[in-house]
Amino acid sequence: MLKNDLLLRALRGEETERVPVWMMRQAGRYLPDYLKLKARYDFFTRVETPELATQITLQPIDQVGVDAAIIFSDILVIPQAMGKQVLMEEGRGPSLPSVIATQQDVDALITEGVEESLKYVMQALALTKQELNGRVPLIGFAGAPWTILCYMVEGKGSKTWDKAKQFAYTQPAVAHSLLQKITDITIAYLKAQVKAGADTVQVFDSWAGSLSPADFKVYAQPYLLQIADALKDDAPVILFPKGTWYALKDLAESSASGIGIDWCISPQMAREFTGNKITLQGNFDPSKLLAPIPEIRKAVKEMIDGFGKTRYIANLGHGIMPNVPVDHAKAFVEAVKEFGVR
Template structure:
């Protein structure tokens, strides 16, 4: 094992003292980087994801060009429905679609839950290759979508603002919903364990659509499965849970075996600290749209954010993924502002 030269993110997750705040950005590998766009012009989305050499090249770009403190493997949360036997289409400008949606017991019975290591070997190959190429410069992050968010896509068949169909499915056929959630959870645990074995130093679970649920429904349909994943992985690698839009669950989630919690920009650092009682490392929560502001404004807002969270048990990040129209020098200004923050 190559020794890590920069282990700030991992130390922050362990609650150890860090000499400065570590920083990375969700979706940092990809869409706003000119070098990524060149590859995008040549290869379709799943070719980029499924070719380890391409995925590695894309994963390394922000480490080289923006100076982040961690690499996150270039992949997609919808590789799990693919591994379960569903077709996933990615259309330019339209987002993902799944032609075959989950409606009945039979649909759920037909899903594959075995052999994820084989079917998603391209992800673990990309992780191993990236790990080698990084040569200990920064830690490598693996990830998966959370069970509730994956259910949303599998039932709805495409993106949605309200996820009415997914919620209707959960509320009218709760038993089926829990069966589906458990199947997704089981395959996801195996997938994340395989990622750690292949070289991921930590993993993040993205529950992008958790905020569509009320507090009571989050407790029913999202939280138990997030907790199962955190428990299953706790001895393998640190786990960051990121259920977007669920400030109401922070206190509960801070008492789980997760090492960190991701936050969106709709909560103040002070409230997040109060809810979590400094029991857990927090990550976030810069509004990605604010990266379009003038650079001096970005730097001022970053300072304000770190002032609010404090410099320990904290990883600076965005409150959701970086947007395609963010200029690279603005992304770099965000990262630099975190690194330049005066700790005294």
């Protein structure tokens, strides 16, 4: 039995005593206790050891006071489950030594057995659920098909994703077969996460904003909708296609329960585009957490006044940055709790 179910009630569109709050990337790099573990264990050891992933997941619950836990993992476990090597080098980000370039490469990918190949994620979810003991809901997650394609084709991070887009525009049939394979394994993965204990799941389309509105409708939106449709009877789904304010109207008609939005659209405009049909999540600029605490509090109040207190989850418009002081993160959470009271 959940003692704090504010997040789930907000996703169902129900009245809540106050606005729920959590932060993307809340489990990790800005917390001193996380940095101690980082000094002892490499990234994938942290991800693949259920006890470590659980410990990291719980840190912001205990130290910052958020209303939900999000499992400590990474979106690139899906390429790993599909048979691709993923390296995580300190200070350089992720890299995939072997990229996807042809239909033969796509055909060679594994899409079966994700529950077994990513068993450590399910074990971390089950252990975290046990340790939380009903304090707050537990969020599972995956990367969206377009964003995963970007990494699998480019082989590393990019500001423009030119290679990924070239791949999609010059070999559309191959791109769609890859997107469909990623979608199929992601659906199975998210269903397994719910079975293991996730109360809700979020789909991160971090690089959706690299696409034009027309191309988003071709290469990203259909696969996001497939995932939302497939999971709707399992758990509430939050879609977060960053930088795609133009798609809000379409996404509001989807099977998703929530849409995450970044800071490039006003709360009022986001409400107008979605017709208040779906719960909105966001959209505090993570950089603003570096402002003086009185400024953070003022900006939080303005954000909540803009969205209103129904069908709303306070969050950042992207992940928290490593250089944010913990007391500033706490100030953000505490300001939501103060100003988000009905």
